[in-house]
Amino acid sequence: EIREETLNKVIAQAAGIEVWHRPLVMRADLSVRAMRRIATFVSRSLIDELGRRHDLDDDTALWLKARAQASIEADDAGSEKPLTVEAMREAHKEGRLGDEMVTGAATLAHRQPVVTALSLLAGVPAHMVETVIDSRSGRGISALCWKAGLSMRTALAVQTHIAHVPTGNLVLPREGIDYPLKENEIRWHLQYFGIEAGGAQRGI
Structure with missing residues (x-):
């Protein structure tokens, strides 16, 4: 109970x-x-x-x-279309790349397709995406997903299945949906990893 x-x-x-x-x-x-x-x-x-x-x-x-x-x-x-690096690039070119594909690849623990998707959507070099993921920082990963215009649920999938962020450090969706971080905090975490806060981003 x-x-x-x-x-x-x-x-x-x-x-x-x-x-x-x-x-x-x-x-x-x-x-x-x-x-x-x-x-x-x-x-x-x-x-x-x-x-x-x-x-x-x-x-x-x-x-x-x-x-x-x-x-x-x-x-x-x-x-019909496996969630590969090539599929991510094709979907991005056609304007179809978004939460569904990134969450699907993350849930299957397909790291490189997720890295590629975040790189394309956020306009960030793949090696910088790798750095954020390797940091296992829930806040850093959430900030990157925000910049990429993805939902907080997608950010949680990336934290859990790709970065393997420890449970105590996971950033969880507010009310099951929204980003719990304030915009100035998100921008601080992006800058910490040397990423400009401009570009595609999701409202909070």
């Missing part, structure tokens, strides 16, 4: 920690809001499990069904 506030913090952190997904889905005390948040990052099979285990109103049931279908379509799209 945990308080709702604590559960919300766990859900916010769980997006990048796959072993937590099933235990969350299996909880009996999930609110509709919690279920919807969980469904944004768990697998298609676990979305289906959410629907089976909980007494849902019609709107929530339809919403979960739509999420499951979107997951199927994303899997199909991913199977």
Whole structure:
């Protein structure tokens, strides 16, 4: 038994920690809001499990069904084009490179495609991206993903699966979605790694 506030913090952190997904889905005390948040990052099979285990109103049931279908379509799209360095470059050239591809590559621990994507999106040389990742700095990686115009959830996936940032040093999404860092703090971390704060960036 945990308080709702604590559960919300766990859900916010769980997006990048796959072993937590099933235990969350299996909880009996999930609110509709919690279920919807969980469904944004768990697998298609676990979305289906959410629907089976909980007494849902019609709107929530339809919403979960739509999420499951979107997951199927994303899997199909991913199977057509492997998440390689070349795929990242091609997607960037065509204006398709974004959160979905970077998170997908990060979750599969495909480091070089992620480095390439961050380099292209942020306008930063690949060796500087490597330096940020090798630092295992959750704040530095989050700042770089912000500059690249990516979501905080993508930043968490990069921290977890590519940089292997220690759990205690992970920067977690605020309310499960937003960057928790202030813009001046983000700019400070970019400058620390010698990266200009201008260019593509995401609003906070």
